[in-house]
Amino acid sequence: xxxxxxxxxxxxxxxxxxxxxxxxxxxxxxxxxxxxxxxxxxxxxxxxxxxxxxxxxxxxxxxxxxxxxxxxxxxxxxxxxxxxxxxxxxxxxxxxxxxxxxxxxxxxxxxxxxxxxxxxxxxxxxxxxxxxxxxxxxxxxxxxxxxxxxxxxxxxxxxxxxxxxxxxxxxxxxxxxxxxxxxxxxxxxxxxxxxxxxxxxxxxxxxxxxxxxxxxxxxxxxxxxxxxxxxxxxxxxxxxxxxxxxxxxxxxxxxxxxxxxxxxxxxxxxxxxxxxxxxxxxxxxxxxx
Amino acid sequence: xxxxxxxxxxxxxxxxxxxxxxxxxxxxxxxxxxxxxxxxxxxxxxxxxxxxxxxxxxxxxxxxxxxxxxxxxxxxxxxxxxxxxxxxxxxxxxxxxxxxxxxxxxxxxxxxxxxxxxxxxxxxxxxxxxxxxxxxxxxxxxxxxxxxxxxxxxxxxxxxxxxxxxxxxxxxxxxxxxxxxxxxxxxxxxxxxxxxxxxxxxxxxxxxxxxxxxxxxxxxxxxxxxxxxxxxxxxxxxxxxxxxxxxxxxxxxxxxxxxxxxxxxxxxxxxxxxxxxxxxxxxxxxxxxxxxxxxxxxxxxxxxxxxxxxxxxxxxxxxxxxxxxxxxxxxxxxxxxxxxxxxxxxxxxxxxxxxxxxxxxxxxxxxxxxxxxxxxxxxxxxxxxxxxxxxxxxxxxxxxxxxxxxxxxxxxxxxxxxxxxxxxxxxxxxxxxxxxxxxxxxxxxxxxxxxxxxxxxxxxxxxxxxxxxxx
Numbered sequence: 001x002x003x004x005x006x007x008x009x010x011x012x013x014x015x016x017x018x019x020x021x022x023x024x025x026x027x028x029x030x031x032x033x034x035x036x037x038x039x040x041x042x043x044x045x046x047x048x049x050x051x052x053x054x055x056x057x058x059x060x061x062x063x064x065x066x067x068x069x070x071x072x073x074x075x076x077x078x079x080x081x082x083x084x085x086x087x088x089x090x091x092x093x094x095x096x097x098x099x100x101x102x103x104x105x106x107x108x109x110x111x112x113x114x115x116x117x118x119x120x121x122x123x124x125x126x127x128x129x130x131x132x133x134x135x136x137x138x139x140x141x142x143x144x145x146x147x148x149x150x151x152x153x154x155x156x157x158x159x160x161x162x163x164x165x166x167x168x169x170x171x172x173x174x175x176x177x178x179x180x181x182x183x184x185x186x187x188x189x190x191x192x193x194x195x196x197x198x199x200x201x202x203x204x205x206x207x208x209x210x211x212x213x214x215x216x217x218x219x220x221x222x223x224x225x226x227x228x229x230x231x232x233x234x235x236x237x238x239x240x241x242x243x244x245x246x247x248x249x250x251x252x253x254x255x256x257x258x259x260x261x262x263x264x265x266x267x268x269x270x271x272x273x274x275x276x277x278x279x280x281x282x283x284x285x286x287x288x289x
Numbered sequence: 290x291x292x293x294x295x296x297x298x299x300x301x302x303x304x305x306x307x308x309x310x311x312x313x314x315x316x317x318x319x320x321x322x323x324x325x326x327x328x329x330x331x332x333x334x335x336x337x338x339x340x341x342x343x344x345x346x347x348x349x350x351x352x353x354x355x356x357x358x359x360x361x362x363x364x365x366x367x368x369x370x371x372x373x374x375x376x377x378x379x380x381x382x383x384x385x386x387x388x389x390x391x392x393x394x395x396x397x398x399x400x401x402x403x404x405x406x407x408x409x410x411x412x413x414x415x416x417x418x419x420x421x422x423x424x425x426x427x428x429x430x431x432x433x434x435x436x437x438x439x440x441x442x443x444x445x446x447x448x449x450x451x452x453x454x455x456x457x458x459x460x461x462x463x464x465x466x467x468x469x470x471x472x473x474x475x476x477x478x479x480x481x482x483x484x485x486x487x488x489x490x491x492x493x494x495x496x497x498x499x500x501x502x503x504x505x506x507x508x509x510x511x512x513x514x515x516x517x518x519x520x521x522x523x524x525x526x527x528x529x530x531x532x533x534x535x536x537x538x539x540x541x542x543x544x545x546x547x548x549x550x551x552x553x554x555x556x557x558x559x560x561x562x563x564x565x566x567x568x569x570x571x572x573x574x575x576x577x578x579x580x581x582x583x584x585x586x587x588x589x590x591x592x593x594x595x596x597x598x599x600x601x602x603x604x605x606x607x608x609x610x611x612x613x614x615x616x617x618x619x620x621x622x623x624x625x626x627x628x629x630x631x632x633x634x635x636x637x638x639x640x641x642x643x644x645x646x647x648x649x650x651x652x653x654x655x656x657x658x659x660x661x662x663x664x665x666x667x668x669x670x671x672x673x674x675x676x677x678x679x680x681x682x683x684x685x686x687x688x689x690x691x692x693x694x695x696x697x698x699x700x701x702x703x704x705x706x707x708x709x710x711x712x713x714x715x716x717x718x719x720x721x722x723x724x725x726x727x728x729x730x731x732x733x734x735x736x737x738x739x740x741x742x743x744x745x746x747x748x749x750x751x752x753x754x755x756x757x758x759x760x
Contacts (some may be wrong), residue, residue: 037736039697039736039737040358040362041358041362041380041696042380042696042697042737042738042741043383043384043696043738043741044737044738044741126555127545127546127547128486128487128545128547128564129558129562143546145546146547147547148495148545148547148548148549148551149546149547149549149714150549150710150711150714150716153550233550234351234496234497234498234552235497236495236496236497236549236550236707237495237497237549237550237710237711237714238497238549238708238710238714238716239497239707239711240714250703253355253359254354254355254699254700254703255697255699255700256355256358257736
């Protein structure tokens with residue numbers, strides 16, 4: 001090996017060791033665990049069971065219920081965050097007095113600690129003493145059982161998540177909008193393009209890479225939604241608002257079924273990787289075109 | 290060379306002296322909030338008496354188990370003193386993660402004879418050895434609004450409707466009658482006053498981690514048991530279980546709509562805000578209810594035993610559950626178990642009356658001496674009220690029904706809790722829900738090792754029998 005290469009290796013060695021210790025080893029070890037049955041604390045030894053944990057995933061109705069709830073969060077939560085975030089970004093992408101202040105105010109929910117967000121929404125949603133039901137009653141509507149009903153609890157979590165994360169989508173898309181050169185708008189205007197056609201044929205195509213990144217980040221985050229579930233409903237009533245991340249936590253750190261929890265983690269990883277690839281391919285496909 | 294040697298010797302001597310000068314530092318872990326306060330209150334005394342400094346780590350109530358277990362599995366020695374929920378004591382002790390206290394007890398008496406049998410034998414022992422000292426004696430009690438119960442107009446209306454006198458409900462049927470009677474809508478009258486918001490007959494802990502205990506109060510009084518001792522078949526879907534869940538479903542109609550989202554705080558608040566006639570709750574609610582800073586119904590709270598079932602001989606068979614509770618244990622990896630023992634003994638013996646008799650903690654009485662001193666409970670407006678409160682708690686304590694403490698308890702209790710919630714929210718019938726829960730319990734049992742679990746369950750049951758807590 002050349003002396004130069006040895007020196008280079010010497011410099012990157014600490015990083016390689018750290019990566020091996022905190023990323024690669026846990027990745028390999030957790031995969032091995034996913035092929036074992038290991039219920040810590042029960043006195044039973046760890047035993048190799050092959051693909052049994054993975055087969056159990058397909059028959060576990062609680063897991064599929066959690067997947068369904070995660071799907072609702074992706075569809076309604078991330079979907080609404082995108083639509084609201086884009087609308088706000090378009091509104092704020094113009095010059096007006098106090099714009100910086102308005103943008104900062106919009107960003108506040110995102111700056112608050114997720115735990116505090118959960119506590120705030122728990123108070124807001126309180127059936128008897130919460131301000132939301134108080135306002136509903138003031139406008140002569142019936143109070144809503146936000147957290148104590150199996151038909152509304154997951155949507156209450158989604159609503160709080162929308163409030164918290166729409167600003168992220170907004171600020172990312174606003175940055176994308178501001179990167180579009182003014183000349184393009186002027187050229188479109190000269191060519192007689194309407195505001196709608198300018199949006200459809202200039203703004204959207206140029207904003208597309210930013211949209212893909214913003215939505216992809218939110219999709220990955222939504223797949224991991226945990227804090228709001230713990231603080232608002234603990235997955236209840238029953239299991240009506242359990243998400244995949246919450247169920248995985250219960251399996252791993254409440255029931256201490258480490259083998260099954262590991263297999264669930266790999267299942268989630270596979271789904272996230274597939275979704276990310278679809279998004280990134282769509283981006284690359286557009287670039288090629 | 291000589292200079293270097295002298296320098297090193299001096300350095301070692303100085304470091305040694307410095308370490309002597311500083312007290313031993315012990316790490317305490319427990320559920321964050323009011324129950325950790327005594328560790329701060331007596332920090333100076335721990336230093337002066339035992340030469341110990343404490344670092345207190347609070348973790349959320351629902352996460353204490355996993356935080357402790359992860360450190361214990363890894364044998365990290367992160368904690369010296371641990372607040373442990375008794376249902377996990379068997380698991381922790383069986384795995385050798387806790388320090389047995391018998392040798393220390395022989396040297397420094399923790400006055401275990403003063404501890405009531407349920408807490409002494411059920412909370413602190415495993416396999417014939419003592420692994421913990423009691424810190425918080427939890428049992429469920431019935432709290433009700435005695436001012437409303439004594440109201441002449443309400444008494445007359447109740448008698449006209451149900452044909453018997455309005456009184457503290459002693460059976461579950463009476464409980465349902467009283468709950469139905471006091472459930473009123475906003476605008477209706479209660480004790481002559483027009484209600485500004487809805488008023489509820491009762492409420493319960495609806496979150497799935499503890500809901501089993503509120504169902505369990507009825508189940509146990511109907512003679513229910515967790516498993517068949519001989520076959521280890523789950524017995525939660527027995528006739529007693531189904532009847533208990535049907536009763537709970539009836540009770541659900543008289544509760545706030547969002548009761549399935551209620552944890553400890555919400556259940557405490559609905560009662561202490563004056564919006565509910567009666568609740569079944571832990572003893573600390575009685576103390577907090579007497580504190581004007583925390584309660585709008587000071588002086589209006591009565592305490593009694595949880596309802597039960599009237600037997601053929603006319604006696605009432607009631608079995609309140611003993612969920613939660615707290616004991617103080619020492620990690621097997623503790624850096625100084627003897628000093629840790631002195632600390633936990635001090636809290637369990639010397640300061641315990643002060644700690645359980647204040648509304649600033651959630652700690653509840655567990656020693657005979659705690660019940661013998663009603664004057665210590667200064668939040669009550671008079672000693673008689675304190676005496677009534679303590680008598681009510683003691684009445685429940687004598688009939689306490691132990692919480693299951695097998696390894697895997699969290700999974701057993703939570704799967705049962707999920708199914709109870711599903712029945713109460715109308716997703717399933719009580720029978721379907723409990724049959725499904727029993728099926729899941731069988732799966733858990735087989736996965737965790739049926740024979741091992743059976744052996745442990747039989748040991749537990751014989752311990753409960755010896756303590757007079759099991760028939």
